Amino acid sequence: MKTLSKIYNCLVFAFLYAPIVVMIFYSFNSEKSRTNFGGFSLRWYAELFHDTVILKSLYLSLAIAVLSAVTATIIGTLAAVGINSMKGIKRKTYLTVNNIPVVNPDIVTAISMMILFVFVITRVNGLEMGFWTLLIAHITFNIPYVILSVMPKLSGMNSNIYDAALDLGCPPVAAFVKVVIPEIMQGIVTGFIMAFTLSLDDFVISYFNSGSAAQTLPVTIYSMTKRPYSPKINALSTLLFTSVMILLIIVNLRQSGANKQRANANKK
Numbered sequence: 001m002k003t004l005s006k007i008y009n010c011l012v013f014a015f016l017y018a019p020i021v022v023m024i025f026y027s028f029n030s031e032k033s034r035t036n037f038g039g040f041s042l043r044w045y046a047e048l049f050h051d052t053v054i055l056k057s058l059y060l061s062l063a064i065a066v067l068s069a070v071t072a073t074i075i076g077t078l079a080a081v082g083i084n085s086m087k088g089i090k091r092k093t094y095l096t097v098n099n100i101p102v103v104n105p106d107i108v109t110a111i112s113m114m115i116l117f118v119f120v121i122t123r124v125n126g127l128e129m130g131f132w133t134l135l136i137a138h139i140t141f142n143i144p145y146v147i148l149s150v151m152p153k154l155s156g157m158n159s160n161i162y163d164a165a166l167d168l169g170c171p172p173v174a175a176f177v178k179v180v181i182p183e184i185m186q187g188i189v190t191g192f193i194m195a196f197t198l199s200l201d202d203f204v205i206s207y208f209n210s211g212s213a214a215q216t217l218p219v220t221i222y223s224m225t226k227r228p229y230s231p232k233i234n235a236l237s238t239l240l241f242t243s244v245m246i247l248l249i250i251v252n253l254r255q256s257g258a259n260k261q262r263a264n265a266n267k268k
Contacts, residue, residue, distance in 0.1 A: 076146025
């Protein structure tokens with residue numbers, strides 16, 4: 001059974017990662033063909049970094065992802081602390097309301113936010129769909145994921161630590177920063193990374209709320225598929241995949257190091 005289980009797992013991972021491996025392989029193809037490999041070349045990477053449209057979309061996507069992730073992490077962490085302090089049916093109600101955007105189809109969220117923005121824009125002169133509507137939309141759909149990442153850490157934290165800090169004369173804000181934040185830092189970091197990757201990867205919500213003035217990278221890639229095939233898409237996707245992998249490796253190493261330090265501290 002163990003052998004069959006290992007074979008099954010290998011087949012599953014092979015099925016998941018085979019397309020990515022093929023994409024990375026053909027990103028170094030010297031030819032434009034999607035079937036024939038003409039030789040190793042960095043041609044498409046060079047052309048990628050000379051494409052002003054893609055670079056502009058990349059800068060916009062990174063700016064939106066960083067700003068929305070930071071803002072959503074702050075708001076989501078504070079909201080999680082507030083929900084965790086609630087009891088009974090009130091807490092369950094807030095958690096249910098928080099889970100609705102997570103299970104709600106992206107298309108519904110995208111269209112509803114677009115209607116809201118259009119409603120506001122038609123009544124306020126000088127406003128238009130662009131960077132700020134895109135940022136607000138990304139912050140909105142990222143907050144529930146941050147709350148879901150922080151809540152388990154708050155639930156597993158010993159509340160007596162915070163009360164002890166207050167009893168020893170520490171002000172509430174200082175006690176929160178010095179006692180609660182370190183205890184839930186792993187959840188905060190996880191929520192930030194999830195918000196960042198979701199924002200960077202989002203297409204549907206960005207497509208409906210970006211307007212013509214601001215196009216994120218996924219929207220630009222979608223528009224490229226309507227034109228003749230360009231291997232620059234392979235090169236761009238390879239760079240994005242590599243960046244996310246490096247980020248996940250750093251976070252996992254940091255988390256394993258923190259767990260080891262905590263285990264050593266408990267032994268002592």
